[in-house]
Amino acid sequence: xxxxxxxxxxxxxxxxxxxxxxxxxxxxxxxxxxxxxxxxxxxxxxxxxxxxxxxxxxxxxxxxxxxxxxxxxxxxxxxxxxxxxxxxxxxxxxxxxxxxxxxxxxxxxxxxxxxxxxxxxxxxxxxxxxxxxxxxxxxxxxxxxxxxxxxxxxxxxxxxxxxxxxxxxxxxxxxxxxxxxxxxxxxxxxxxxxxxxxxxxxxxxxxxxxxxxxxxxxxxxxxxxxxxxxxxxxxxxxxxxxxxxxxxxxxxxxxxxxxxxxx
Amino acid sequence: xxxxxxxxxxxxxxxxxxxxxxxxxxxxxxxxxxxxxxxxxxxxxxxxxxxxxxxxxxxxxxxxxxxxxxxxxxxxxxxxxxxxxxxxxxxxxxxxxxxxxxxxx
Numbered sequence: 001x002x003x004x005x006x007x008x009x010x011x012x013x014x015x016x017x018x019x020x021x022x023x024x025x026x027x028x029x030x031x032x033x034x035x036x037x038x039x040x041x042x043x044x045x046x047x048x049x050x051x052x053x054x055x056x057x058x059x060x061x062x063x064x065x066x067x068x069x070x071x072x073x074x075x076x077x078x079x080x081x082x083x084x085x086x087x088x089x090x091x092x093x094x095x096x097x098x099x100x101x102x103x104x105x106x107x108x109x110x111x112x113x114x115x116x117x118x119x120x121x122x123x124x125x126x127x128x129x130x131x132x133x134x135x136x137x138x139x140x141x142x143x144x145x146x147x148x149x150x151x152x153x154x155x156x157x158x159x160x161x162x163x164x165x166x167x168x169x170x171x172x173x174x175x176x177x178x179x180x181x182x183x184x185x186x187x188x189x190x191x192x193x194x195x196x197x198x199x200x201x202x203x204x205x206x207x208x209x210x211x212x213x214x215x216x217x218x219x220x221x222x223x224x225x226x227x228x229x230x231x232x233x234x235x236x237x238x239x240x241x242x243x244x245x246x247x248x249x250x251x252x253x254x255x256x257x258x259x260x261x262x263x
Numbered sequence: 264x265x266x267x268x269x270x271x272x273x274x275x276x277x278x279x280x281x282x283x284x285x286x287x288x289x290x291x292x293x294x295x296x297x298x299x300x301x302x303x304x305x306x307x308x309x310x311x312x313x314x315x316x317x318x319x320x321x322x323x324x325x326x327x328x329x330x331x332x333x334x335x336x337x338x339x340x341x342x343x344x345x346x347x348x349x350x351x352x353x354x355x356x357x358x359x360x361x362x363x364x365x366x367x368x
Binding site for chain 1: 275
């Protein structure tokens with residue numbers, strides 16, 4: 001049970017890990033566990049197949065993909081002796097919420113429901129406390145730009161930033177520093193008037209038109225909700241729709257497939 | 264498998280043998296994607312899910328056969344496009360492929 005136990009420990013520690021299993025071909029059920037920076041554990045029955053699968057597994061892990069692939073018995077491409085299920089366990093995506101306001105707690109709760117690792121960041125220590133945000137994984141007292149510069153792993157397309165401060169002295173550095181990452185979702189709260197003023201400030205701070213197009217503001221889908229909880233659902237619904245490329249219309253009025261093929 | 268580790272650990276402590284069924288691929292509309300997992304132990308306890316509830320019963324039967332030694336580990340497929348005698352239709356209209364094996368690794 002050494003492979004299972006190492007998988008269990010990696011999952012518990014939220015370390016990225018990949019489990020490769022031969023699901024068709026010989027030896028059926030054979031396993032290889034791959035962790036970045038460590039020697040693979042187990043074998044698929046051939047050293048060369050192990051090497052090729054480990055390489056492919058690290059690529060899939062980086063992209064957060066789980067899939068099946070075919071290989072020759074010795075890892076040859078374009079052959080189909082064995083089918084290997086390559087299951088990636090990427091660490092949870094991150095949501096950074098700037099601003100410890102009324103809406104923050106509700107958004108942090110909904111984001112946790114969706115599996116995000118949630119950080120609440122606000123420069124004002126009176127507001128950003130773990131007592132107010134017990135559901136957040138991390139509560140940080142810092143300026144947005146300084147905090148983002150200190151994040152070890154740069155934000156990726158799987159991650160989300162929500163700027164709820166609607167105070168330009170925090171908003172502008174939070175958005176400008178997020179724009180320099182590959183973050184997949186960048187939303188900023190505020191009315192349409194606030195949004196117009198903020199766009200002006202961002203342009204003055206040097207944001208290009210392409211960069212401004214990445215900012216989702218006013219934040220969220222148009223559901224007409226008002227409470228912090230309804231707003232949190234609207235924001236998270238927009239995040240999901242942006243990831244899947246869907247507009248967020250009722251399925252009743254559509255006619256295409258409900259799920260994308262890539263999940 | 265992340266969601267069922269807690270159940271696996273509990274069963275391991277009490278000395279249960281465990282079968283794992285993982286979704287390895289899907290086609291068409293299906294509620295759970297690749298990686299969704301269900302575990303079944305040798306006294307018939309079940310944790311996790313692999314669909315919207317359409318095929319769980321059949322998966323438990325297959326997993327129990329794997330633990331009994333009456334079924335070899337392998338891929339089983341559910342869905343309308345399947346002509347296997349074991350086929351169970353999915354309400355969602357999709358097809359799912361699962362790999363079922365004993366957790367002995």
